[in-house]
Amino acid sequence: MTTQPTDGQLSASFRDPSGFLFSRDGVLYRQVNHKYEQEYTRLMESGLYEKLVKVGLLVPHLEVDQEPAEKEAALKVIQPERVSFISYPYEWSFGQLKDAALTTLSIQKRALKQGMSLKDASAYNIQFVRGKAALIDTLSFALYKEGQPWVAYRQFCQHFLAPLALMALKDVRLSQLLRVYIDGVPLDLASELLPLSTHLNFGLLTHIHLHAGAQKKYAGEEVKSRGGSMSRQALTGLIESLESTIKKLEWKPGGTEWGNYYDITNYSDAAFEHKKQLVSEWTKRLQPAQVWDLGANNGVFSRVASDGTSYVVSWDIDPTAVEQNYRQVKVEKNDKLLPLLLDLTNPSPAIGWANRERDSFGARGPADMALALAVIHHLAISNNVPLSQLADFFAETTKWLVIEFVPKSDSQVKKLLASREDIFPTYTREGFEAAFKKRFKIHEAVSVNESERVLYLLESV
Amino acid sequence: MHFAPLPYLDPGSGSFLIQLLIAALLGAGVALRASWSRIKGFFGKKTEAADEDDDDATN
Numbered sequence: 001m002t003t004q005p006t007d008g009q010l011s012a013s014f015r016d017p018s019g020f021l022f023s024r025d026g027v028l029y030r031q032v033n034h035k036y037e038q039e040y041t042r043l044m045e046s047g048l049y050e051k052l053v054k055v056g057l058l059v060p061h062l063e064v065d066q067e068p069a070e071k072e073a074a075l076k077v078i079q080p081e082r083v084s085f086i087s088y089p090y091e092w093s094f095g096q097l098k099d100a101a102l103t104t105l106s107i108q109k110r111a112l113k114q115g116m117s118l119k120d121a122s123a124y125n126i127q128f129v130r131g132k133a134a135l136i137d138t139l140s141f142a143l144y145k146e147g148q149p150w151v152a153y154r155q156f157c158q159h160f161l162a163p164l165a166l167m168a169l170k171d172v173r174l175s176q177l178l179r180v181y182i183d184g185v186p187l188d189l190a191s192e193l194l195p196l197s198t199h200l201n202f203g204l205l206t207h208i209h210l211h212a213g214a215q216k217k218y219a220g221e222e223v224k225s226r227g228g229s230m231s232r233q234a235l236t237g238l239i240e241s242l243e244s245t246i247k248k249l250e251w252k253p254g255g256t257e258w259g260n261y262y263d264i265t266n267y268s269d270a271a272f273e274h275k276k277q278l279v280s281e282w283t284k285r286l287q288p289a290q291v292w293d294l295g296a297n298n299g300v301f302s303r304v305a306s307d308g309t310s311y312v313v314s315w316d317i318d319p320t321a322v323e324q325n326y327r328q329v330k331v332e333k334n335d336k337l338l339p340l341l342l343d344l345t346n347p348s349p350a351i352g353w354a355n356r357e358r359d360s361f362g363a364r365g366p367a368d369m370a371l372a373l374a375v376i377h378h379l380a381i382s383n384n385v386p387l388s389q390l391a392d393f394f395a396e397t398t399k400w401l402v403i404e405f406v407p408k409s410d411s412q413v414k415k416l417l418a419s420r421e422d423i424f425p426t427y428t429r430e431g432f433e434a435a436f437k438k439r440f441k442i443h444e445a446v447s448v449n450e451s452e453r454v455l456y457l458l459e460s461v
Numbered sequence: 462m463h464f465a466p467l468p469y470l471d472p473g474s475g476s477f478l479i480q481l482l483i484a485a486l487l488g489a490g491v492a493l494r495a496s497w498s499r500i501k502g503f504f505g506k507k508t509e510a511a512d513e514d515d516d517d518a519t520n
Contacts, residue, residue: 015469016469017469149472149480151472153480154473155470206479207483210479211475211476213479214475214478215474217475219474219475221474221475229481230481230484230485234484236488237487237488238480238483238487240487241483
């Protein structure tokens with residue numbers, strides 16, 4: 001299902017001539033080209049690599065004895081640590097994007113001390129590794145010479161500063177602009193959308209508003225006119241200014257769709273505990289390596305499913321729930337849980353050049369197990385998706401499925417049907433089973449205590 | 462042209478120029494802070510310059 005070849009160059013890895021990622025026999029390698037020899041040597045021998053890896057800012061790699069994918073250009077082949085799940089900035093909560101931005105700046109500061117500078121500042125180069133934002137592109141480092149400006153400044157502002165400012169000061173949902181603009185939010189657009197009061201914020205005034213103005217004024221100007229040079233002190237000042245501007249941006253998860261979901265549902269404690277117990281029992285029995293919790297809210301059941309062993313991707317549509325979940329991950333120092341933003345009725349598409357740079361939601365699966373707790377009525381009734389299509393979708397998404405059937409008699413479903421015609425004659429327990437049996441084997445079907453809901457354990461066939 | 466070698470991404474003319482301008486301004490601030498801490502150091506006050514090498518990762 002993935003758009004990535006099992007053997008050969010990865011389709012997102014073509015822009016930088018320093019090297020590229022390729023996979024062979026299911027293992028991910030990075031070819032380092034001769035062109036990048038000086039830089040690679042400096043990274044490895046200056047102690048920078050070691051320092052960054054030690055604090056978890058860079059993924060570690062091994063130099064391996066593998067045949068390069070393109071021999072003539074190759075200096076060596078390295079095998080980076082595999083990231084459990086690749087996620088994208090439009091799937092991150094505010095706090096995740098902010099941490100990714102601060103990680104990038106922290107790396108840049110450390111690199112400068114060792115005579116290197118990041119040559120790109122793409123949000124796609126950051127991934128969440130063991131719960132923390134880390135750089136995954138080992139070839140992002142260039143040699144730094146005093147006088148040089150930061151070549152990645154524009155990219156940093158577009159990928160990080162602009163979306164963060166928009167999320168914090170305008171509307172958190174504006175993170176979705178990143179799904180359209182793969183190279184970050186255009187600064188003139190950000191400048192136009194941000195409240196006028198941001199002109200009084202020195203960081204935003206300079207790095208976004210004046211920056212956007214300068215881009216417009218000097219668009220297409222010759223390289224010759226880019227006179228002047230930049231002292232190390234000036235560059236440090238620039239990086240520190242970006243850092244303090246970003247640190248001051250805050251977004252507090254406030255009024256939410258699900259924020260107090262567990263208080264407003266018709267769950268009794270007994271029903272809630274029974275569900276937890278079933279999820280725990282089934283995950284312990286099946287030991288799935290990776291679980292996707294679809295409609296995870298703030299991750300209560302994700303944590304039950306993970307239990308410290310399975311890696312759980314905890315998806316929810318609500319930015320507040322994802323933010324709360326991420327904050328909890330940080331407090332717990334949880335390295336097995338990744339909260340992400342997702343609208344199941346319109347999951348992340350494949351984007352970028354030839355639609356192959358960033359994988360769709362489905363292409364990053366299938367998961368070993370998925371949880372779909374208290375979501376089926378939202379998909380089948382609010383979004384009118386026929387049960388047979390839901391069965392197809394889930395069968396393509398996961399091997400094992402823990403799904404909760406919420407009948408029409410349930411107060412949550414009654415609410416959904418209160419203001420509309422009931423055009424769902426097959427939305428019954430029997431109808432559900434008939435539709436899902438075509439794609440799944442039913443292993444368990446347990447009525448949840450003190451409720452009318454049924455929890456199923458299904459295996460795709 | 463001050464890049465050696467040329468970057469593989471276009472830094473953008475406007476981004477380049479505004480960066481020089483902002484950085485010149487901010488660099489002065491960094492210089493000022495450095496001399497201030499030297500002055501404080503002279504009077505026996507311990508500086509609190511954060512060492513990026515010692516602190517933990519940012520998140």
